[in-house]
Amino acid sequence: MKRYVLPLGRVSFLVGVLCCVSVVHAQPVSPEMLAFPCMACHGPEGESQGEIPSLKGRSYNDLKNHLQAFKSMRRRGVIMNRITRGYSDEQIEALARYFSGVK
Amino acid sequence: MDVSRRQFITITGAATLSLASTPVFGQPAKKGRVVVIGGGFGGATAARYIRKLDPEIAVTLVEINPQYTTCPLGNAVMAGFVKLKSITHNYDVLRERYGVNVIHDAVIDIDPVSKTVRLQGGSELVYDRLVMSPGIGFRWGAIEGYDQAASELMPHAWKGGSQIQLLRKQLHAMPDGGVAVVTAPEIPYRCPPGPYERASLMAYYLKKYKPRCKVLVMDAKPNFPKAHLFKQGWESLYPGMVEWVSSDSGGQVIEVQAKEGILINSEGDAVKADVASVIPPQQAAKIAHVADLVDQSGWCPVELRTFESTRHSAIHVIGDSAIARPMPKSGYSANSQAKVVALAVVAYLNGNEPGEPSLINTCFSFVAPDHVVSVSAVYRFGEKGLKAVRGGGGRTFMNGDFEAEARFARSWYKNIIADTFGQRT
Ligand SMILES: Cc1cc2nc3c(=O)[nH]c(=O)nc-3n(C[C@H](O)[C@H](O)[C@H](O)COP(=O)(O)OP(=O)(O)OC[C@H]3O[C@@H](n4cnc5c(N)ncnc54)[C@H](O)[C@@H]3O)c2cc1C
Numbered sequence: 296m297k298r299y300v301l302p303l304g305r306v307s308f309l310v311g312v313l314c315c316v317s318v319v320h321a322q323p324v325s326p327e328m329l330a331f332p333c334m335a336c337h338g339p340e341g342e343s344q345g346e347i348p349s350l351k352g353r354s355y356n357d358l359k360n361h362l363q364a365f366k367s368m369r370r371r372g373v374i375m376n377r378i379t380r381g382y383s384d385e386q387i388e389a390l391a392r393y394f395s396g397v398k
Numbered sequence: 399m400d401v402s403r404r405q406f407i408t409i410t411g412a413a414t415l416s417l418a419s420t421p422v423f424g425q426p427a428k429k430g431r432v433v434v435i436g437g438g439f440g441g442a443t444a445a446r447y448i449r450k451l452d453p454e455i456a457v458t459l460v461e462i463n464p465q466y467t468t469c470p471l472g473n474a475v476m477a478g479f480v481k482l483k484s485i486t487h488n489y490d491v492l493r494e495r496y497g498v499n500v501i502h503d504a505v506i507d508i509d510p511v512s513k514t515v516r517l518q519g520g521s522e523l524v525y526d527r528l529v530m531s532p533g534i535g536f537r538w539g540a541i542e543g544y545d546q547a548a549s550e551l552m553p554h555a556w557k558g559g560s561q562i563q564l565l566r567k568q569l570h571a572m573p574d575g576g577v578a579v580v581t582a583p584e585i586p587y588r589c590p591p592g593p594y595e596r597a598s599l600m601a602y603y604l605k606k607y608k609p610r611c612k613v614l615v616m617d618a619k620p621n622f623p624k625a626h627l628f629k630q631g632w633e634s635l636y637p638g639m640v641e642w643v644s645s646d647s648g649g650q651v652i653e654v655q656a657k658e659g660i661l662i663n664s665e666g667d668a669v670k671a672d673v674a675s676v677i678p679p680q681q682a683a684k685i686a687h688v689a690d691l692v693d694q695s696g697w698c699p700v701e702l703r704t705f706e707s708t709r710h711s712a713i714h715v716i717g718d719s720a721i722a723r724p725m726p727k728s729g730y731s732a733n734s735q736a737k738v739v740a741l742a743v744v745a746y747l748n749g750n751e752p753g754e755p756s757l758i759n760t761c762f763s764f765v766a767p768d769h770v771v772s773v774s775a776v777y778r779f780g781e782k783g784l785k786a787v788r789g790g791g792g793r794t795f796m797n798g799d800f801e802a803e804a805r806f807a808r809s810w811y812k813n814i815i816a817d818t819f820g821q822r823t
């Protein structure tokens with residue numbers, strides 16, 4: 296028996312399509328519901344440890360401008376270009392309002 | 399669906415009676431009682447957020463183990479660049495700062511009619527809403543010869559705890575020139591990119607100390623998540639060391655002979671491994687089966703707006719146990735789902751309707767300590783159920799900044815631990 300079997304032919308990548316539908320017209324989502332999932336990366340109430348930027352303590356305009364810049368690709372981020380495109384302009388404003396209001 | 403006033407009074411009334419015999423339950427429960435089963439990414443997050451959102455709801459968290467060792471960064475512990483201690487967490491902050499009543503015991507039964515949870519230690523807890531995040535169980539025997547005893551020789555290291563150290567010891571003891579095998583199951587399973595992260599970090603360790611070794615990934619699938627990014631990393635960092643065998647090419651392992659270190663594929667070919675990490679097919683944790691919360695797939699069907707079980711009302715199932723397609727089974731998903739459920743449970747117990755959910759998942763995978771690749775998505779509920787938002791999410795670009803992602807992955811770990819257990823690391 297062969298020591299191990301390795302018929303490694305040409306590898307075809309299934310460049311997976313993240314299957315999606317547009318949910319732009321869905322019901323409005325509460326500011327808390329929008330903000331909570333961000334905290335897994337940005338820390339509780341947006342207070343981060345380590346290299347991921349904190350959201351806590353930043354102004355509404357600062358947050359909104361950053362998020363919009365990521366969304367429109369004017370600014371290159373590590374993860375955020377991908378994430379911000381999941382939010383409408385109103386949702387980005389709601390997020391900026393939520394995190395600028397955290398004490 | 400609303401909790402009617404009358405039903406509400408009956409529930410709390412019943413709860414008060416039964417609690418007389420359960421003195422550990424000390425919180426005032428003005429608005430209701432929530433029991434959470436499982437203190438992992440899903441359960442601990444749910445407990446913390448419910449208490450944060452509404453301190454008038456009493457929350458009891460039942461978790462078997464006094465400490466929780468995470469699977470995330472487990473492969474880094476295996477490879478030796480992260481200490482086991484730094485991925486081990488406890489429930490002190492949940493207990494002390496958030497007033498969660500943490501009980502270390504095993505849930506052995508749930509009665510969805512009387513809404514009671516029975517613990518191995520003998521006590522019973524009554525709930526108005528139950529949140530379950532008990533994680534996974536293994537389908538022992540699905541790979542012939544792979545049972546619990548075999549897993550002590552060919553560790554899965556897929557549940558946290560001591561198995562990752564066993565795998566680390568085996569890699570240390572491996573002869574130079576040997577073969578390490580990682581097997582990967584079919585979807586669905588916990589952490590879809592995890593087996594490939596494991597293979598990468600085995601190669602990282604072996605290249606340093608035993609450069610003539612090989613790592614073989616035997617896959618029950620014809621493809622795998624972030625494949626192009628992993629393969630690019632393997633070629634540039636560990637040339638010739640890592641080989642992935644697709645199910646089309648004999649990658650599917652159907653039998654093991656653990657004592658001999660032999661794995662047999664669907665074509666009957668035998669592979670001799672010096673170290674083998676067998677990641678077997680999975681299903682929802684045992685308690686979900688005992689409580690009649692699973693369907694024929696072995697996982698728990700839920701209504702994805704609130705993660706309430708479609709089989710029994712007032713029970714929310716989140717995390718790996720739940721069928722939450724298209725979300726992958728990850729710690730990030732479990733943490734996000736917990737927040738949906740926390741908001742829904744608090745709404746119900748205040749007599750309100752829950753709002754619309756919004757969730758995120760991001761999975762970081764280490765190809766090397768300073769080389770990480772990721773995939774993320776944002777999820778909303780629409781006419782066709784839970785879906786990734788079009789245009790949002792996606793993978794690391796092929797020319798992405800892998801070093802920056804590595805720094806982010808470590809920062810993510812600290813932050814999700816703080817967000818889950820309330821504890822800074
Ligand atoms: C190698 C590896 C790497 C990973 N890396 C990542 C990563 O980088 N990012 C990511 O997001 N995810 C990652 N994951 C996945 C992640 O670990 C899981 O998806 C996550 O743990 C699921 O959370 P959960 O709450 O569903 O279950 P768990 O975290 O497993 O928690 C379940 C808890 O319930 C308890 N329990 C079970 N039954 C009972 C009972 N009857 N009574 C009382 N308590 C009970 C268990 O003891 C356990 O503590 C990784 C997984 C692996 C294996």
